Amino acid sequence: MEEWVLNTIIRGLALGTPLLWAALGEVYAERSGVVNLGVEGMMILGAFSAFALAQTTGNPLLGLLLAAGAGAAGALLHAFVTITLRANQYVSGLALTMLGLGLSALLGRRWEGLPLLETLPEVSAFTYLSLLLAVALWFVLYHTRWGMVVRSAGEAPAAVDTLGVNVALVRYLAVVFGGAMAGVGGGFLSVAYRPSWTEGMTNGLGWIAIAIAIFASWDPLRAVAGAFLFGALFHLSFRLQTWVAPEPLQMMPFAFTILVLAATARRGGRARGAPEALGVPYVRGER
Amino acid sequence: MRWMRTVALVALILLFAVAGPGLAQAKLKVGFIYVGPIGDYGWTHAHDQARRIAERTLPIETLYVESVPEAQVEPFIEKLIQQGARVVFTTSFGFMDGTLAMAKRYPNIIFGHASGFKRNRNMFTYMADFYQIYYLNGLMAGALTKSGKVGYVAAFPIPEVKRHLGAFALGIRAVNPGATVHVRWLFSWFDPAKAKEATEALIAEGADVFAFTEDSPTVIQVAAKKGLPSFSHYSPMQRFAPQHVISGQLVHWEAIYIDFLRKVLAGKYTADNLQNVDYWWLLAEKAVELGGEFGVPINPVWAPKLQAVKVSTQEFGTVSVHDLVMRRLAQMSKKPVAFDPFTGPIRDRKGVLRVPAGKTMTVLELTTMEWAAPGIVGPWPKEP
Numbered sequence: 001m002e003e004w005v006l007n008t009i010i011r012g013l014a015l016g017t018p019l020l021w022a023a024l025g026e027v028y029a030e031r032s033g034v035v036n037l038g039v040e041g042m043m044i045l046g047a048f049s050a051f052a053l054a055q056t057t058g059n060p061l062l063g064l065l066l067a068a069g070a071g072a073a074g075a076l077l078h079a080f081v082t083i084t085l086r087a088n089q090y091v092s093g094l095a096l097t098m099l100g101l102g103l104s105a106l107l108g109r110r111w112e113g114l115p116l117l118e119t120l121p122e123v124s125a126f127t128y129l130s131l132l133l134a135v136a137l138w139f140v141l142y143h144t145r146w147g148m149v150v151r152s153a154g155e156a157p158a159a160v161d162t163l164g165v166n167v168a169l170v171r172y173l174a175v176v177f178g179g180a181m182a183g184v185g186g187g188f189l190s191v192a193y194r195p196s197w198t199e200g201m202t203n204g205l206g207w208i209a210i211a212i213a214i215f216a217s218w219d220p221l222r223a224v225a226g227a228f229l230f231g232a233l234f235h236l237s238f239r240l241q242t243w244v245a246p247e248p249l250q251m252m253p254f255a256f257t258i259l260v261l262a263a264t265a266r267r268g269g270r271a272r273g274a275p276e277a278l279g280v281p282y283v284r285g286e287r
Numbered sequence: 288m289r290w291m292r293t294v295a296l297v298a299l300i301l302l303f304a305v306a307g308p309g310l311a312q313a314k315l316k317v318g319f320i321y322v323g324p325i326g327d328y329g330w331t332h333a334h335d336q337a338r339r340i341a342e343r344t345l346p347i348e349t350l351y352v353e354s355v356p357e358a359q360v361e362p363f364i365e366k367l368i369q370q371g372a373r374v375v376f377t378t379s380f381g382f383m384d385g386t387l388a389m390a391k392r393y394p395n396i397i398f399g400h401a402s403g404f405k406r407n408r409n410m411f412t413y414m415a416d417f418y419q420i421y422y423l424n425g426l427m428a429g430a431l432t433k434s435g436k437v438g439y440v441a442a443f444p445i446p447e448v449k450r451h452l453g454a455f456a457l458g459i460r461a462v463n464p465g466a467t468v469h470v471r472w473l474f475s476w477f478d479p480a481k482a483k484e485a486t487e488a489l490i491a492e493g494a495d496v497f498a499f500t501e502d503s504p505t506v507i508q509v510a511a512k513k514g515l516p517s518f519s520h521y522s523p524m525q526r527f528a529p530q531h532v533i534s535g536q537l538v539h540w541e542a543i544y545i546d547f548l549r550k551v552l553a554g555k556y557t558a559d560n561l562q563n564v565d566y567w568w569l570l571a572e573k574a575v576e577l578g579g580e581f582g583v584p585i586n587p588v589w590a591p592k593l594q595a596v597k598v599s600t601q602e603f604g605t606v607s608v609h610d611l612v613m614r615r616l617a618q619m620s621k622k623p624v625a626f627d628p629f630t631g632p633i634r635d636r637k638g639v640l641r642v643p644a645g646k647t648m649t650v651l652e653l654t655t656m657e658w659a660a661p662g663i664v665g666p667w668p669k670e671p
Contacts, residue, residue, distance in 0.1 A: 003491065007487075007491050011484060011487055015484065105324065105326055109326060112326055113328060113504070113524075113526060113527065115526075115527065193480075194479055194480075194483050194505055194508060195508070196503075196505075196508055196527070198326065198328060198479060198503045199325075199326030200324045200326070200354075200477070201479050201503070203477065203478050203479060203480065205480060234481075234484055235484045235487060235488065237484075238471045238484050238485040238487075239488040239491065239492075241470075241471055241488075241666050242492075242664075242666070245668070246444075246472045246474070246668065247474070247668065
């Protein structure tokens, strides 16, 4: 029993960490009013660049740093298209996902199958740092002026605009920050979770991160719960195959995580509901 | 000046004489539909390598589409045909019904479907099957497991995977009658995260040797990190963990593609006579190979350990597992095949007699196999 609990917690932390980083990033982007469906693409760009640099330099942390840059670069593209050009956010995000998958596959061919000599442990100080980061991001979002500005940009951009806040700048920063977070999440996959590069290796985890951000009602702390719960249940869905039919077990981590997050959502109040201006490009003077 | 013009003219004529036939005769266009990305380092990667070799060897031109969802194969086939493909290969079991439907809609196009069992006058089936190699891997796994538990990370509960698991289990039990194979199903051909967690689950349950069906080296890497050995799958994966990969299965799809396309080019196979054409190619046809790296049947790191384990057999007396593997390999590598893993009497794990004494399973029985061999532990969807 003890082995079960311990092992499940460790597995939950291991898979939950990359999901958490990506989900936290999406929380910030969406809080500022910009949907970014390019998480999968930014994660895979992060996974590839982290692996490539870690492989070359032998330093996985350096790899993660580059992953943040790669994710941010992808996000910057999305920000430019959706904030400056005011294009459809959903379409741009999907395009970013495809771009990331395609670009990483193209660049990644020669890295395929190379070993990584120096890897990051799956559960390490980095995991606890991630938890601290989530708490810090929650604090910033709800208890600082910066957080209020980000939330306001997503709720009532016209109102903060009249107060002299540069809505476009706030959104740019939030989206690019979200991209950097997704990049690190992806990088964690290729230098820690499964130290290797394989084309398409994120295989849908980016979408799970988006789902976690949404079902966590855009709350960083609830995203922590969602990410680690999903990680643990995902592992259990294989552990339990001895006793439970594998077909329904496949759905279990998804269904259960959504159920828990939905059931614990606060009724009314700030934690519920999407940001008012989510997905709407802001144009000054329009209502 | 005139002589220069003459030389130029002669050169031009010569050029046309050489290049002319190639230009005049449009190359046969061959399309490939893949279920995964070509960089998956597994099933799709192997098909794509074969496509390249075939294109280099034969006067053909190839097209391909990767990562095609199994339920949506028809529009992709349609697209390849519009691009001029006269032969279309669909390379996943799940493409079977979609390919058959398209074969009926396009009676003049030649179709090839890998790993299935439905054919048409313009649709043949082909498979480079590993069951013999899985048996050999099983012999080695049985010799090397200390806990008596071998882990298997499996893609889908379909006959192909069940057959391979069955042969693997029979091999394990042939040298280690008390050992078991523990199965975890992924319901995916490519999913590194699932493969990772399934392996972690098996490790937690005490498995200490691993084999798998999933198109990434994840299982090998996860096992190696814990110092546990495994068998490579599909592509040469020994390089991912040179100290921990014992052996594995390798494929040469090009053997089938080249043989078939040669016969198409020669006019022997047309869109009218494929109803009974089924390439069921094994070791003897050189469509598959034992090993985790081409030309290396058993990793030299593991050879001494396998030589140290002795078993007594009826056929060869007391031999090391290493020698048993090499002898069985030799028996299955030339025609007529002198040994088949599925030779009766074989009872399934429930005790039902599946292969009577003295009989071997037919290709049809192998391709529709649903029962679980003894020693397999874990869920078995559609178990008869």
